[in-house]
Amino acid sequence: MQHGKYRFIVGFLTVPLGLYALFVIWPFIQSIYYSFTDWTGLSPDFSMVGFDNYERMLDDDIFWKSLQHSLLFALLLPVVTIGLALFLSFMINVGGRRRRGGPVISGVRGSAFYKIVYFFPQVLSIAIVALLFAFAYNPDSGAINSVLRAVGLDDVQPLWLGDPDLALWAVMGVLVWSTVGFFVVLFSAGMASIPADLYEAALLDGANRVTTFFRVTLPLLWDTVQSGWVYMGILALGAESFAVVQIMTTGPGGPDYSTTVMVLYVYQKAFRDGQAAYATTIGVALLVVTLAFAAVVMKLGRRERLEY
Amino acid sequence: MGSTSAENHGTGDNGTSGVGRRALIRRSAALGLLSVPTMSFLSACASGGGEEQEKAKSGKKTEKNPLAVNDTAQMEFVLFDGGFGKEYAEDAVKVYEKNFPKAKVKFSATQKIQSTLQPRFNQGNPPDLIDNSGAEQMDMGVLVGKKQLADLTPLLDAPSYDDPSKKVRDTLRPGIVEMGQFDGDPVWIMYYAYTVYGVWYSQKALDSLDEQYPETWDQMLAVCEKAKKKGMAGWTYAGKYPYYVPFSLYPMIGKVGGREVLDAIDNLEPGAWKHPAVKTCFEAYYELYKKGYILKGTPGLDHIQSQTAWAQGKALFLPNGSWVENESAKVIPADFDLAVSAPTGIDSSDKLPFGTIWASGGEPFIVPAKAKNGAGGMEQLRIMLSEESSKNFTSKVKSLTAFNGGTDGIELTPGLKSGVAALDKAGENVVNPRLQDWYVQLQKEKIGVSGLGEMMAGRITPVEAIKKIQGFADEAAKDSSIKHYKHQ
Numbered sequence: 001m002q003h004g005k006y007r008f009i010v011g012f013l014t015v016p017l018g019l020y021a022l023f024v025i026w027p028f029i030q031s032i033y034y035s036f037t038d039w040t041g042l043s044p045d046f047s048m049v050g051f052d053n054y055e056r057m058l059d060d061d062i063f064w065k066s067l068q069h070s071l072l073f074a075l076l077l078p079v080v081t082i083g084l085a086l087f088l089s090f091m092i093n094v095g096g097r098r099r100r101g102g103p104v105i106s107g108v109r110g111s112a113f114y115k116i117v118y119f120f121p122q123v124l125s126i127a128i129v130a131l132l133f134a135f136a137y138n139p140d141s142g143a144i145n146s147v148l149r150a151v152g153l154d155d156v157q158p159l160w161l162g163d164p165d166l167a168l169w170a171v172m173g174v175l176v177w178s179t180v181g182f183f184v185v186l187f188s189a190g191m192a193s194i195p196a197d198l199y200e201a202a203l204l205d206g207a208n209r210v211t212t213f214f215r216v217t218l219p220l221l222w223d224t225v226q227s228g229w230v231y232m233g234i235l236a237l238g239a240e241s242f243a244v245v246q247i248m249t250t251g252p253g254g255p256d257y258s259t260t261v262m263v264l265y266v267y268q269k270a271f272r273d274g275q276a277a278y279a280t281t282i283g284v285a286l287l288v289v290t291l292a293f294a295a296v297v298m299k300l301g302r303r304e305r306l307e308y
Numbered sequence: 309m310g311s312t313s314a315e316n317h318g319t320g321d322n323g324t325s326g327v328g329r330r331a332l333i334r335r336s337a338a339l340g341l342l343s344v345p346t347m348s349f350l351s352a353c354a355s356g357g358g359e360e361q362e363k364a365k366s367g368k369k370t371e372k373n374p375l376a377v378n379d380t381a382q383m384e385f386v387l388f389d390g391g392f393g394k395e396y397a398e399d400a401v402k403v404y405e406k407n408f409p410k411a412k413v414k415f416s417a418t419q420k421i422q423s424t425l426q427p428r429f430n431q432g433n434p435p436d437l438i439d440n441s442g443a444e445q446m447d448m449g450v451l452v453g454k455k456q457l458a459d460l461t462p463l464l465d466a467p468s469y470d471d472p473s474k475k476v477r478d479t480l481r482p483g484i485v486e487m488g489q490f491d492g493d494p495v496w497i498m499y500y501a502y503t504v505y506g507v508w509y510s511q512k513a514l515d516s517l518d519e520q521y522p523e524t525w526d527q528m529l530a531v532c533e534k535a536k537k538k539g540m541a542g543w544t545y546a547g548k549y550p551y552y553v554p555f556s557l558y559p560m561i562g563k564v565g566g567r568e569v570l571d572a573i574d575n576l577e578p579g580a581w582k583h584p585a586v587k588t589c590f591e592a593y594y595e596l597y598k599k600g601y602i603l604k605g606t607p608g609l610d611h612i613q614s615q616t617a618w619a620q621g622k623a624l625f626l627p628n629g630s631w632v633e634n635e636s637a638k639v640i641p642a643d644f645d646l647a648v649s650a651p652t653g654i655d656s657s658d659k660l661p662f663g664t665i666w667a668s669g670g671e672p673f674i675v676p677a678k679a680k681n682g683a684g685g686m687e688q689l690r691i692m693l694s695e696e697s698s699k700n701f702t703s704k705v706k707s708l709t710a711f712n713g714g715t716d717g718i719e720l721t722p723g724l725k726s727g728v729a730a731l732d733k734a735g736e737n738v739v740n741p742r743l744q745d746w747y748v749q750l751q752k753e754k755i756g757v758s759g760l761g762e763m764m765a766g767r768i769t770p771v772e773a774i775k776k777i778q779g780f781a782d783e784a785a786k787d788s789s790i791k792h793y794k795h796q
Binding site: 038040041042043044045056134137138139140141142145157159160161162163164249250251253254255256257268271272273274275278 | 426444603613749752756
């Protein structure tokens with residue numbers, strides 16, 4: 001069977017790799033090339049300018065702010081989202097009290113219902129989620145401040161998206177809300193495939209829920225968590241963060257640059273200011289950040305695979 | 309990218325293979341995920357070849373056809389489908405088709421001007437007439453700088469549609485031609501709509517306070533105080549887009565300090581923002597915040613939310629443009645009695661009289677330099693600048709056009725009527741600050757959001773705001789990556 005195996009694999013991979021090279025690798029190379037030009041994006045003429053765009057980027061305060069916010073997104077959002085999703089899916093699948101006559105391992109009461117509810121936000125497009133929350137954050141008549149007023153907190157009426165100290169957190173909250181459901185479902189599927197006898201053995205040994213989670217569930221789920229981590233980090237660096245910042249925030253990107261992120265800055269430079277070459281330069285920086293993020297996660301997450 | 313355990317330990321599903329199947333799938337998936345969001349939208353902007361397309365031969369110049377349009381050539385017209393809709397343009401296209409029955413008109417309306425047209429500019433085959441407007445507007449400065457636009461002087465010097473003895477340029481409202489110029493004589497843009505900026509309010513609400521629109525700042529504060537006692541805020545504005553504040557603040561600066569102050573600001577002259585008139589006006593606006601005359605929560609409202617709160621009577625005054633009547637039509641009550649006024653000044657020592665107002669063109673139409681049938685595009689514009697088309701536009705979308713007149717014999721809505729009255733009162737004293745079309749980023753995100761927005765939210769003082777804004781302006785003046793303009 002070994003004979004010709006590689007030819008077989010290559011035969012299958014040619015088409016996808018070709019498509020990948022054409023639609024992914026080639027644009028990468030192109031945009032690196034454009035980052036050394038002064039292309040406006042509005043006419044076909046441009047000339048080479050060497051490292052001018054890179055020098056300019058290093059001097060650009062807004063770029064550094066957007067980098068800072070993007071890094072914060074990439075570090076914090078996966079921790080919060082995946083932590084929360086792990087907790088919720090553990091409670092749904094494993095964390096329930098043992099009921100008389102029921103299976104050994106089960107979720108909390110009503111877990112089937114929760115599973116569906118958590119998935120709801122995933123069904124909505126991110127643009128709609130962002131719009132809904134923009135309404136909810138309205139300081140004058142939005143849902144959040146109305147609730148605060150209703151419970152008598154008339155003096156606590158934050159400006160939310162209008163306050164530079166709160167806006168970034170308000171945006172992050174929306175991203176967590178809209179993505180956590182997906183990971184709950186992903187992790188639930190992973191947990192369902194862990195054999196029940198492992199849990200039974202742990203319970204017989206007197207393990208409580210916390211121990212079970214850290215000693216049984218998490219190690220067996222590690223691969224899924226790791227991919228989830230990379231996936232979430234990329235969402236936080238890429239399209240999702242762009243959508244919420246662009247739709248929800250002051251300016252967008254404000255107030256006073258408190259919410260600007262790299263993808264938004266790329267977009268503004270390319271499509272608002274007619275500086276496509278500079279935008280691709282920031283795009284290259286974003287590529288470096290994304291690659292570094294994936295490399296770090298893969299490196300830190302390397303563990304011996306457990307078979308079961 | 310780091311490798312995974314399966315490879316190193318050979319414990320994958322297939323013990324003899326070098327690469328575990330799962331690991332392979334996982335790694336390629338991760339790689340795919342990694343690259344797609346980062347770059348997918350950059351791939352859309354690859355610059356194209358740029359061969360010139362063949363131009364249509366010009367037709368015969370006659371009295372009816374002063375621009376010598378080829379009566380069999382196709383004319384392509386792309387409209388921004390925004391607040392004004394597309395009906396007015398479709399009506400104008402019908403006139404073109406009637407005048408040139410053998411020509412085919414390809415008309416389309418879209419909100420995505422940039423996404424649809426940017427690639428066509430790059431490839432050198434743009435349409436013949438474009439309404440370059442909306443959120444996806446293509447940067448005019450870059451288009452002009454890269455010689456992508458046709459000079460509209462032939463159109464302006466052609467006889468007007470209604471009266472052959474008058475040139476088109478003589479039928480336009482003040483400022484329209486100048487706005488289309490960037491550097492020197494050529495006119496690159498024809499602004500079709502005419503917008504009146506100022507302070508918008510409900511005459512009914514003012515009547516209920518037993519007040520007139522205030523002409524001096526002391527009166528303004530008195531009116532706000534009176535409103536506050538009745539539980540109504542004096543002002544609200546689009547807090548999330550604070551670049552609406554200049555709609556009344558800039559003409560106020562012009563009124564207090566004279567036109568030169570606004571011109572110096574537009575020209576990015578050093579120290580332009582340090583002029584005492586700027587400080588006086590900034591302090592006046594800051595006082596609105598200090599005295600609690602601004603609707604609570606305003607910095608967190610977007611334009612629609614602030615307009616809604618204002619229409620509900622939660623606030624008296626709103627800096628805005630004449631599109632507000634159409635945009636907020638659904639929430640403005642029938643008995644609101646919408647009115648606009650030129651901004652309140654400081655007192656009688658101001659350089660210009662009360663009534664000094666900001667009015668300028670909106671809906672910029674352009675004819676690309678590389679268009680196949682540029683003459684056709686200009687002829688379409690000439691039709692749109694006729695009295696009949698102008699009236700059609702005004703009655704359909706409640707906005708004035710660049711055509712001077714065109715309001716007789718049609719019924720005007722309250723806001724429009726008050727806008728026409730405000731223009732009459734202003735007479736010669738129409739100012740036209742250009743920052744918002746010359747330096748978009750500077751005006752919107754720097755001066756607007758980071759300067760005025762922060763000041764109106766009370767997070768920085770007027771002195772700090774001026775220092776910050778002067779810094780932004782100096783940066784923009786030095787920035788070699790943006791094109792700089794000067795008032796002629």
